[in-house]
Amino acid sequence: MSEGNLFYSPDRPWLPPADPVPFPEGRLSPEWVGEVARRKAGNVTIDLVLRSHLRAEEPNDPRYMAAWRTFWRSLAFAGRKNIMTMLEDWREAALAAQQLPDLPAEEQTWIARFIPNVEAGIARLERAKNEPMSWAGPKYAKYPPEQRSRTEALIGAIVLHRDGDINDQELYNILGCLDVDPNNSSQGIDEDNLDRILDACAEGTPLDVESTYHIKDDRPQRRR
DSSP: OOOTTOSOBTTBTTSOOSSOOOOOSSSOOHHHHHHHHTTOSTTOOHHHHHHHTSSOSOTTOHHHHHHHHHHHHHHHTSOHHHHHHHHHHHHHHHHHHHTOTTOOHHHHHHHHHHHHHHHHHHHHHHHTTTSTTGGGOGGGGGSOHHHHHHHHHHHHHHHHHHTTSSOHHHHHHHHHHTTOOGGGSSSOSOHHHHHHHHHHHHHOOOOOOSOOOOOOOOSOOOOO
């Protein structure tokens, strides 16, 4: 560990944090990452969290590694451009500092480690730029790619129709392309669910997209 004042600061991002920010207890949520990225998670700043977990600090801890992967995947869905800019600025600052003739040897060592880690972070975000629904926020990072791809296809079709790029029939074709046309199902969409969707479409009513599945208890209730 560095001695003296050789700790992270915004103008010397290659140095290690004096007090690294741990991930929250329990399962790391994409929503928490989104709050940090928007600078709304109390006194926790995104630059310090990012520096604390620029690389995997506990590679042999399965729980930490699961949180670390969630953290980076969620960052890609939470204002990726801002995070990318921060990482690119860090890289430029580190490259410039390397040219200083009076830079302490210990800082040179930290920079040599830091630049590859920054570039690895940039590469992780670059790989995620075409991820379905990555534009919609970190809450979508927790869904499987296949589910996100279907959701984005439906949204994309609606947007293309709204912009006049496709007609009504071409819009309807997306249902068959995804094999989700209710007319081809023996059950179709539940009427109550259709009513909820109708209200949302007609009146802008917020649509609860959480699971409505509950196991109904049909057993006779005891008299009290």
